[in-house]
Amino acid sequence: MLLVAAVPLAIWAYLLTARGGFWRVSKSLAPLAQASSESKKIAVVIPARDEEAVIGDTVRSLLRQNWRTPLDVFVVDDNSSDRTAKAARKAAEELQRSCSLTVLSGRPLAPGWTGKLWALSQGVERALESRPDFLLFTDADIRHDSESLKALVGIADENRCDLVSFMVKLSCSTFPEQALIPAFVFFFFQLYPPAWIYSRTKRTAGAAGGCVLIRPAALLAIGGVASIRGEVIDDCALARAVKMKGGQVWLGLTPTTHSTRVYASFGEVGAMIARTAFNQLHHSSVLLVGTLFGLLFTYLLPVILLFSGRTIPAVLGGAAYSLMTVAYWPMVRFYGLPAYWALTLPLAAVFYMGATVVSAIRYWKGVGGNWKGRAQDLAQ
Helix, strand or coil: CHHHHHHHHHHHHHHHHHCCCCCCHHHHECCCCCCCCCCCCEEEEEEECCCCCCHHHHHHHHHCCCCCCCCEEEEEECCCCCCHHHHHHHHHHHCCCHHHEEEEECCCCCCCCCHHHHHHHHHHHHHHHHCCCEEEEECCCEECCCCHHHHHHHHHHHHCCCEEEEEEECCCCCHHHHHHHHHHHHHHHHHCCHHHHHCCCCCCCCCCCCEEEECHHHHHHCCCHHHHCCCCCHHHHHHHHHHHCCCCEEEEEEEEEEECCCCCCHHHHHHHHHCCHHHHCCCCHHHHHHHHHHHHHHHHHHHHHHCCCCHHHHHHHHHHHHHHHHHHHHHHHHCCCCHHHHHHHHHHHHHHHHHHHHHHHHHHCCCCEEECCEEECCCC
């Protein structure tokens, strides 16, 4: 009993001291770096499918960048059923910057490709014709701060990075978002510690697909977007491919660039997690069981021990829960939530466990995840 009770405390001691400081938000914040030259040419590619409600805000934020050289923005309308293309053009017209926007009609989805990457590849193909110094890949629901491009290019210049990615600040206004979104970013950084991503001595590589700046030479070196065409977790696959080719990768948080996509219900958040969770585990039942036990020992057992009725196990459980709360508090503060939310991480872990199991069941049933009317991550 005492040995089991000591396991969560040992886990949290390791996570706080030897996991790259992933929980120290202040160490992961994007610095206020300035680009060494604003004469560099930037081409922006936005794959978009049924994004009429949000893409106008994204286009406006890009065309308002404090950047001396005009941007070339390429929106790939991926066979939308709404007026995504019209909304993008209207946003550029409002700023009298229509000449900076090109809207491409996406071709039918090719076999072996995920929808987003197929659209992205078409935008990249067109964007490279202008011979840009950097490519910026961004989702259609990202409102970029006016200084975002300066910071991205500045980090790339100062650190000689081939790929720079911002984990943008996700929406955290609804109750489901407050309960689960800070935990989502916390878990992501636990898997992909930014310090390890940047380190050349670590194999860890990761990125956040909502905002990725990449040098064209680095993209071409890995074989272009086609080299990851079937990947569901495409952002991390891209970062991994770049790092494996010897490229330098940087990932950090930004408090000023935001996602405008709102998750109004627990079901919506759960669906977002379930789309990729089992893919993250390489569709392995062994890894699934190991992950569930790992989450149980790390997040739930400390709370169970508190109510075990035995003094030493309760003390050990309380110590583990305290370390867990200390680790989670910086992320809770980053999202502007009251301190008591730091106590809720075990509940979030239960939810994520359930979503992971759902993800596996959907895969085994041959349903897979669903995004914008397309099934993905289907069993072969």
